[in-house]
Amino acid sequence: MIERGPIIAVCGAGHADAETVALADAVGYELARAGAIVVCGGLGGVMESACAGAKRGGGLTVGIVPGPDIAAANPYVDVPIATGMEDGRNAIITHTAEAVIALRGSYGTLSEVALALKMGKPVCTLGDWCPIDSVIVYQTPVDAVHGTLALLRSRQKRRSG
Secondary structure, eight states: OOOOOOEEEEEOOSSOOHHHHHHHHHHHHHHHHTTOEEEEOOSSTHHHHHHHHHHHTTOOEEEEESSSOGGGSOTTOSEEEEOSOGGGHHHHHHHHOSEEEEOSOOHHHHHHHHHHHHTTOOEEEESSOOOOTTSEEESSHHHHHHHHHHHHHHHHHHHHO
16 A cells, blocks of 8 residues: 555635745645645645645645646646536545645635535634634644644544544
8 A cells, every 4th residue: 555645735815915825835845844745726826836835845736726627737736637617626625635724815715614624624724814713723834734734643543543
């Protein structure tokens, strides 16, 4: 059996401000350094920055793109998956991920947060922009990554114990 790291979704706006883009890059980098696989919507903004950070950290990236063409994926996506499902791809992202780290976004990001919570998966945010009580809020990329991975390990121990 092939061993792999945890698959973590990084969700956020396709067009983001410079601060959010920098945070996404740092989250992707920290995830890769921790051995995680980054999955995202595969396009620009937060998604591209998270993938760029993950590549800088030596990690693997998966982009679940909304349209029918893998060429739409940002240049940092290792494995592009074309869905032709537009926003419906958010369900694929959240089903694929074992946990979600969400950065400032809009309705698409909130739909990913809601789907992941409905699936019982850990959801963390960077900053307190998300008004959902069951979302865990972290203030730094390092804390978000290490906190998310610790949640996953804790859940895995409970299931196997």
